[in-house]
Amino acid sequence: MSADSDPTLRVGAHESIAGGTYNAVDALVDDGGNCGQIFTHSPQVWQSPNIDDDEAEQFRAASDDHGVGPWVIHSSYLVNLCTPKADLREKSVGSMQEEVDAADRLGVPYVNVHLGAHTGAGVEQGLDNAASALDELDIPESVTVLVESDAGSGTKLGGDFEHLAAVLERSEQDLDICLDTAHAFAAGYDLSTAEGVEETVAELDEVVGLEHLECVHLNDSKHECGTNKDEHAHVGEGLIGEEGMRAFINHEELRDVPLVLETPTEDGKSFAWNIERVRELRE
Template identity: 35%
Template sequence: MGAHLPIGKGLKNTADEAVARGLEALQIFVRNPRGRGARTLTEEELDYFKQTMQDHNIDPVVVHIPYICNPAAAKDDLYEFARQVVEEDLKRCTLIGAGYLVLHPGSYTTSTLEQGIERIAGLLNGILDNYTGDVTICLETMAGQGTEIGQDFTELNTIIELIHNKPRVGVCLDTCHVFAAGYDISSEEGIVRVMEEIDHTFGRSCIKMIHSNDSQKELGSKRDRHAHIGDGFIGPAGFKRLLNHDFFGAFPFILETPFEAIDRDIAVLKDLRG
């Protein structure tokens, strides 16, 4: 069980918060999630953070790319900014000992879906073709709002097929997003169909983690609205099925629900896991 924690008070405080909340995995931003700023991380806080993660067996450590990063951007200045952020955050992942960088595929805005997919693949190939590090970039499943790319597994598979350095690319499955996109992960029959769709597209080996969020909106709504675990349309029974599923239950479940109630959601997930 993991959660996304803030780093506004510094990495040392975030590490202590993770331990205090009994996390087994952790996700963070390493820069302003809605701006362009990124402060320098000191050797002292880096050492403290990595040692604390190691001492308390918190693994994996995941970095989430800022929300304003759009690797499918039609405008060249936004596209260049996205490239810069991904390159920098890959380096920051290595600094803090993170194994994964979660990336929203982005929105094609004024272009087309096909052009947006080509832009994403081109950006990632430009970065990963000469990349020798150990960090895996995980494309996140999306809800399908507006011109978002990644609302269905076929779109993600098309991107992955275009990547040259495939071992360095995976998938982060967001429960709220896939449910809103129309994949029923709340029922046994729905989970069977989702597994079949995974097998027919990017394959099971691509999935690296699960963003664990209930959905305020109904199945297929195309609305990205996270709810606390058990309070949404996926419900406690849906999460119990996922947590105890032979395949899905083996992955880190990382909460992205509001921080103020994170302890409650952690307790609910652990209880459902049994």
């Protein structure tokens, strides 16, 4: 079966909502994708999603018309669930509540979030903080929060699969996860060979459970395994490389998981180039 006729391949990218969230749908289709991710506002500031009912309906209708999905909302970069600081925690919880509510309006099933940094509180306290912060959310039934794996620099949590498992276990919410391949590689999980991919997927299954893996951020890495440096590269052209990416994309346990690209736009290579690259690597 060729990739183009493989109905299980869901691949897309993080698209801009400039001019309205519904514009992300057209951008995704233009790039050749069939699932995707958006921010509801600038991720660098504390800001509320400004999405009215008409815009939400246009987004839903456009997604349905083109048969694309699932979509993921990526939360603000300022959110820090692990923080010991009460004011930052309050802002983080408030921001996440707005995101899950926006997801419900848009018909988006997932909101993705980084755990953040414990900033000296310690790993266990940071994980407790994250779980209890998530427990404060009133998450609509149609929405699931995904905890994303991290590159693990400084005091950021989520670099170890055990961190993800701990938050899922300690929280009262029904949470799942998003695996970022570049982050996992940076955190020390070697995805550059078929053997490494097999070992990493097996470990993820043992520690967290693959039933919790609802999305993958498929990114190659500009830095070596275990460096904790988070900088994305084009699919197959970074240090994970073609062998690792091919093995990951074709892993029998991962074939149905949506792949969302956050690859750079440089060297004349766009999201469309990377999406096509994924299709070429799919067997």
